[in-house]
């Protein structure tokens with residue numbers, strides 16, 4: 203087999219000739235099945251809830267915090283002294299910090315020495331003892347403000363996802379015999395028969411048994427999309443039944459259905475931490491105890507040496523406030539959570555923080571052709587029968603293809619009319635990337651590409667017109683070929699250009715189709731590399747080759763439609779499945795699943811990943827710099843306690859703002875675009 207990749211001339215307008223390049227030894231190792239690069243625990247399988255901030259954002263919390271701020275300012279300006287002044291600072295201190303004090307006692311009781319509340323309370327009490335009453339109250343109030351800001355963003359994140367909950371109805375109409383009863387949808391086992399009335403939402407995935415209607419998937423896939431269903435069609439959970447009642451047999455439980463998976467992608471993406479988060483947690487696990495020890499030393503040693511224990515107690519309190527890093531970790535997590543929620547609201551299931559991080563570094567993007575770059579809806583251009591009529595050729599081919607889900611098969615079946623006949627094909631075998639063979643009336647019928655014919659020693663004609671030629675043979679007799687064509691997606695050119703503008707350095711087209719068809723598309727869309735006539739295994743090997751040859755610190759993303767490319771989706775660093783709302787296997791295999799069929803969602807997702815990774819980096823740099831400066835100046839006595847805590851809180855507010863902007867980044871694109879480029 204010719205092992206060459208063709209390089210298209212980059213950044214030129216369509217219809218430029220493709221320049222051929224030869225890659226020495228592509229190492230297209232055959233493999234039975236492609237193991238994933240790293241085993242991914244499927245967050246969809248977990249029923250764990252997103253455990254985050256303990257304190258929920260409530261208006262009463264906000265009111266109490268505001269009151270504490272006003273009382274603190276009043277206490278500062280009131281001309282009081284002695285115990286009255288202490289009391290006037292104690293009120294805001296306790297108002298903002300009573301629950302931290304309570305939790306600090308609990309942590310102390312349980313022996314959690316480095317507990318956040320214990321450290322902060324210790325800092326507050328040390329400041330009180332040293333006479334820095336204003337600073338002590340400021341510690342508690344600032345901590346409360348930081349917590350409020352983060353829990354507010356978290357509540358916004360939940361709100362963004364909450365619309366999706368409406369797609370998972372609690373009740374379903376269970377059919378048993380002639381009776382229909384309303385039961386809990388979550389408890390319905392596979393095989394249950396349910397009825398979905400017009401206007402109701404399909405509670406779980408299944409197959410339509412009776413009825414004809416239209417299902418509206420707009421709320422699920424994030425854009426206007428509806429499709430007709432009849433007996434035998436797939437009924438996808440989360441779709442609204444528009445016209446008439448449908449009787450459906452469930453083939454998934456509700457928690458295994460598409461709607462639940464989308465919701466869980468937003469709720470549980472945190473279970474797969476990004477490398478950045480893991481690194482941050484590792485560093486902080488050393489930094490926190492180190493700063494606490496430093497604070498203790500600073501409180502004890504110079505106090506004994508100089509006798510100015512009050513001065514050093516305040517400086518130690520500053521170090522303790524710096525050592526409290528919970529908010530940094532929390533805000534980084536929140537940024538990725540917000541990005542995952544934003545994606546889910548647009549019908550994209552992102553399975554982990556690590557997926558967003560890896561996608562943001564994707565420099566090579568590999569595309570499957572049929573169904574991804576093209577519409578995946580073939581049209582018959584011309585039929586070239588040999589020794590039979592056109593109708594006979596289409597009928598025979600259609601009878602063999604009847605059960606295939608390949609778009610080529612669907613076009614041939616529709617034209618051949620075999621579905622309405624009694625002729626039945628048996629012993630059907632579908633060879634991915636080749637075609638199908640089946641026995642009809644005791645004779646073996648082959649329907650597939652030239653490679654398939656060659657493998658069976660059947661000589662076939664070269665097609666005289668451009669397109670995808672599917673040859674038909676019975677036993678070893680050649681019966682002619684059918685030439686089909688598949689339309690390019692309208693958005694394909696813009697999408698590839700947009701991705702290039704956003705940072706994709708190498709775009710690659712992989713196809714099982716013939717060289718001429720693949721190269722024509724690659725050339726017109728300015729792909730960098732193209733490889734055609736690939737079996738699904740060879741697609742995996744090409745992905746593997748490209749992965750081993752990518753630049754350091756960059757990743758490879760594979761974008762496919764889930765038909766014949768599930769292994770490549772698993773193998774790539776980031777596998778992105780397009781249009782997979784009705785393809786459970788693609789949803790399972792992909793790291794990020796775009797439920798709608800709109801290719802334009804891809805650059806949006808890419809941009810979101812870049813924005814979230816940039817936000818996380820900004821958070822870390824800003825917080826790291828603030829904490830470092832406060833440590834140096836605080837320990838040296840050049841930064842007062844209240845200023846130290848206010849600066850740290852400002853950094854957390856910036857992080858909360860950063861995370862929140864991700865939540866609505868799809869809607870405010872023009873404001874938050876990473877890079878604007880006119881195409």
Ligand code: ADP
Pocket residue numbers: 570571572573603606608610611632633634635636637638649650651670671672712713714715716736737738765766
């Ligand atoms: P792509 O990589 O472009 O998405 P596929 O891997 O799905 O394409 O298919 C590659 C080629 O295999 C098709 O162009 C066709 O020649 C052949 N093929 C695959 N499945 C079938 C089928 N069911 N009937 C006929 N030909 C098929």
Ligand code: MG
Pocket residue numbers: 570571572573574763765766767
């Ligand atoms: Mg395909």
